[in-house]
Amino acid sequence: MVQAKTWVLIKHFDGFPKNSNFELKVEELPEPKDGGRKMSMSDSTFNEPSCTYILLFRISFVLEVLLEAVFLSVDPYMRPFSAFRMKEGDVMIGTQVAKVIQSKNPAFPVGSHVVSRSGWRTHSVSDGTDLVPVMPEWPQDVSLSLALGSIGMPGLTALYGIEEVLGLQKGETLLVNAAAGAVGSVVGQIAKIKGCKVVGSAGSDAKVAFLKELGFDEAFNYKTVDSLEEALKKASPEGYDCFFENVGGASSSVTLQQMKDFGRIAVCGTISTYNDTNPQTGPYPHFAMIVKQLKMEGFMQSRWEHKHPESIKRLMGWLKEGKLQFREHITKGFENMPAAFMGLLQGENIGKAVVAV
Amino acid sequence: MVQAKTWVLIKHFDGFPKNSNFELKVEELPEPKDGGRKMSMSDSTFNEPSCTYILLFRISFVLEVLLEAVFLSVDPYMRPFSAFRMKEGDVMIGTQVAKVIQSKNPAFPVGSHVVSRSGWRTHSVSDGTDLVPVMPEWPQDVSLSLALGSIGMPGLTALYGIEEVLGLQKGETLLVNAAAGAVGSVVGQIAKIKGCKVVGSAGSDAKVAFLKELGFDEAFNYKTVDSLEEALKKASPEGYDCFFENVGGASSSVTLQQMKDFGRIAVCGTISTYNDTNPQTGPYPHFAMIVKQLKMEGFMQSRWEHKHPESIKRLMGWLKEGKLQFREHITKGFENMPAAFMGLLQGENIGKAVVAV
DSSP: OEEEEEEEEOSOOOSSOOGGGEEEEEEEEOOOOEEEEEEEEEEEEEETTTTEEEEEEEEEEEEOEEEEEEEEEOOTTHHHHHHHHOOTTSBOOOOEEEEEEEESOTTSOTTOEEEEOOOSBSEEEEOSTTEEEOOTTOOTTSOGGGGGTTTSHHHHHHHHIIIIIIOOOTTOEEEESSTTBHHHHHHHHHHHHTTOEEEEEESSHHHHHHHHHHTOSEEEETTTSSOHHHHHHHHOTTOEEEEEESSOTHHHHHHHTTEEEEEEEEEOOOGGGTTOSSOOEEEOSHHHHHHHTOEEEEOOGGGGGGGHHHHHHHHHHHHHTTSSOOOEEEEEOGGGHHHHHHHHHTTOOSBEEEEEO | OEEEEEEEEOSOOOSSOOGGGEEEEEEEEOOOOEEEEEEEEEEEEEETTTTEEEEEEEEEEEEOEEEEEEEEEOOTTHHHHHHHHOOTTSBOOOOEEEEEEEESOTTSOTTOEEEEOOOSBSEEEEOSTTEEEOOTTOOTTSOGGGGGTTTSHHHHHHHHIIIIIIOOOTTOEEEESSTTBTTHHHHHHHHHHTTOEEEEEESSHHHHHHHHHTTOSEEEETTTSSOHHHHHHHHOTTOEEEEEESSOTHHHHHHHTTEEEEEEEEEOOOGGGTTOSSOOEEEOSHHHHHHHTOEEEEOOGGGGGGGHHHHHHHHHHHHHTTSSOOOEEEEEOGGGHHHHHHHHHTTOOSBEEEEEO
16 A cells, blocks of 8 residues: 655635645555456447447456656646646646556556656556656656656647747747746747747846857846837847747737737747736737738647657757757655745746656 | 819727718819839849949839729728828728729720729729729629629638638538628628538627528627627537637627637637727637637738639629629718718628718
């Protein structure tokens, strides 16, 4: 019998998350099951002409594993998604890199690592259906934590946003905000790999310095510039072909006006609105979109899940070639997960925010 | 010497247009010129190594025509575009069907008809560069006024919005608002031709009855329904694949929530905001766009000008086959142009609003 520590959302967030929203609980986990049969109805149809009722059952063998969390992710999406994907009393949603410590499933041998969606837990039992093995040729000298960052969900988000949503072309100018974050920092670097001019907005001078290290052509601290409009104009007087939107809110209206005609906007996140109790309001974007003939698309990386294996290889390739640099903001100790999450929402991190157990 | 009556914007609109924004003026027109040479500099380059300054001049022969307006268009876009495409004292922008009454240009013989962008004028002199001849095989039994409506800019807007922006597919469900207007009524009918379910929103019971005549599957009066949200849900409980947006403002936020995942929105107009002195505000659309992975694109028909001749033939073909019905709201008398325009902005019209001289 293994005891799992879990962080439970005991009260839905209202405004900025507080310690009192979370409670550390201990769960007793059963032993991983071996070969038990699980029967589920996978389809049923009633065939009227012949009056036949067809039931299709799926019989599968349950081959469970016991996982121990090594790195846990804290991500901005957890704040808004908690409102409609969780009820009070649920373990916080989230992804982790975990080590298989017991296995009845040959696909996941003991000692191997997986990415699991088991949430904020130190241990979990899984039948394998929600697990993705960490890339088989994961290099020894690359931290597994990157499977939650540049070589994981945020990196894939950056890649698909650029290639599938924006269709960014060589020579174009791209703007990305929250540019020193887990997604933004990868966005800027992929855009550089593609031969583009990259402008980044971030919320501290240290973040701006980091963006310059990464090779951004222009970067500014949106908290200290006199005017966002002027900063955007100065960084690219001719406007922007593409905009990778991570922030939303009032800045989105300012940026819209700086797009070139036929500009494209990939809407990935809207962190400036996640802690609103009453939604912020602003001018409607429609008229500016008509006059400039802009395209704006919201997306989540899961849409291109079928491309993940190949995409992860590409990201790892760029990393090994030195074209994709990264920084991580690692918080130690599972007990500090709420603090890491709240710090992320306050913009404390440069690069990916991760908790090491 | 011909006298042209013109409607001049003497004071920029502030809020809803008023009679006092306009003034009827008389302009003396010169005789159309014959063969005079016009020289314009079309390019110049300074070639540094050889210190050669190259000037390229374009010499063209001015072959002018005198036009007499037959039908003049009033369109919602004139309200917002006046703010940045006009200065006080300019003749109101707009398109007209005009008859060539004097011609020094063999491309536009006397008696032929053209679509001209000469604005709110009874007469104008043109060198032909801004004129489009009315489709050569324009059927005798089809009013030339349709070159400003279903077989003109609004019809082309509907067609390109559906085909180029939305990529509407057979079997999908489309929502269009301002559905009884010049654009909306064509949108719904093209969507029916393409085998789609069509839901229309309009602002009077008479308009709703018109939409039913046109073959819309569902139509409602947004002014009398208890709740727009409920009306949209009732008309298509499974949501909407595509949304052709003519209205904007508060209704846009409600509609966003009724889109299906991966829904597409063609942003054509935002008439509900055109008379704002202070821009209306509403919740930012970004988060809803992320969760549903929506795509929204603003557009103007001029983007596909190269397709106009073929597109006009297709629209005319549908009209002759009875698949594209139309209604016009014709105001008689050039002196009534401001009244026709203000009536349009108040939603008085069913179908295309046109002024017959």
